[in-house]
Amino acid sequence: xxxxxxxxxxxxxxxxxxxxxxxxxxxxxxxxxxxxxxxxxxxxxxxxxxxxxxxxxxxxxxxxxxxxxxxxxxxxxxxxxxxxxxxxxxxxxxxxxxxxxxxxxxxxxxxxxxxxxxxxxxxxxxxxxxxxxxxxxxxxxxxxxxxxxxxxxxxxxxxxxxxxxxxxxxxxxxxxxxxxxxxxxxxxxxxxxxxxxxxxxxxxxxxxxxxxxxxxxxxxxxxxxxxxxxxxxxxxxxxxxxxxxxxxxxxxxxxxxxxxxxxxxxxx
Ligand code: AMP
Numbered sequence: 639x640x641x642x643x644x645x646x647x648x649x650x651x652x653x654x655x656x657x658x659x660x661x662x663x664x665x666x667x668x669x670x671x672x673x674x675x676x677x678x679x680x681x682x683x684x685x686x687x688x689x690x691x692x693x694x695x696x697x698x699x700x701x702x703x704x705x706x707x708x709x710x711x712x713x714x715x716x717x718x719x720x721x722x723x724x725x726x727x728x729x730x731x732x733x734x735x736x737x738x739x740x741x742x743x744x745x746x747x748x749x750x751x752x753x754x755x756x757x758x759x760x761x762x763x764x765x766x767x768x769x770x771x772x773x774x775x776x777x778x779x780x781x782x783x784x785x786x787x788x789x790x791x792x793x794x795x796x797x798x799x800x801x802x803x804x805x806x807x808x809x810x811x812x813x814x815x816x817x818x819x820x821x822x823x824x825x826x827x828x829x830x831x832x833x834x835x836x837x838x839x840x841x842x843x844x845x846x847x848x849x850x851x852x853x854x855x856x857x858x859x860x861x862x863x864x865x866x867x868x869x870x871x872x873x874x875x876x877x878x879x880x881x882x883x884x885x886x887x888x889x890x891x892x893x894x895x896x897x898x899x900x901x902x903x904x905x906x
Pocket of ligand 1: 664671782810822
């Protein structure tokens with residue numbers, strides 16, 4: 639495995655000589671079994687695998703957790719080695735943003751709702767760095783978690799709307815045995831908060847098939863002990879759910895930690 643810490647030129651030489659498909663898995667580090675699942679899928683399905691570890695300042699709001707976001711680089715590299723990742727790209731801020739970009743990707747209406755409403759600018763910052771990392775790695779295929787469902791939908795839209803010609807693969811959410819979705823931010827949770835955080839997955843699985851009212855009422859009944867941001871039932875994100883496959887999404891603050899989760903449901 640080659641660790642590319644900062645150098646764009648180096649990355650360029652590492653990715654330019656390849657025959658076969660190059661896959662990228664983009665992360666902010668503090669890797670866990672959810673990230674490992676994405677990396678293993680990439681390893682199984684592409685000739686070359688690049689992991690990026692970069693905490694992107696552009697997608698954090700002024701009062702968010704950028705400064706204290708968990709950083710565990712040595713453990714992250716060990717996991718990447720075990721999985722057989724070829725290149726880990728961990729750029730410094732001035733490598734990604736030699737100057738503050740004045741052009742950003744506009745997420746459009748899907749970026750204004752749910753997490754976009756709670757975190758202004760978040761999705762523009764996220765799409766901008768995803769676009770940059772897709773170009774820098776010259777990836778043919780990129781793996782993203784369904785855990786960040788709205789993010790995945792926006793990345794698919796960007797790739798389609800801007801004719802980027804990259805395949806986007808969504809990977810189902812990896813959970814702890816008790817249902818909690820794995821997240822780097824789970825490290826912030828005290829033992830009590832972790833117990834409270836189970837309300838999110840309990841809400842998502844309370845009613846997997848029913849009318850919108852049945853699904854939403856069953857979910858809402860589980861959401862005690864947390865500070866709810868949103869609970870939404872949708873199919874295309876922009877509109878209410880119609881009969882058929884839908885998605886139930888939740889965001890809540892548990893103590894000082896903001897968590898998100900979602901799951902598929904069948905709407906009658
Ligand atoms: P992050 O480091 O949180 O930015 O996540 C990097 C990638 O891992 C994103 O595509 C996430 O959606 C994905 N991811 C995070 N948590 C999980 C999980 N529990 N299961 C599957 N994928 C995940």
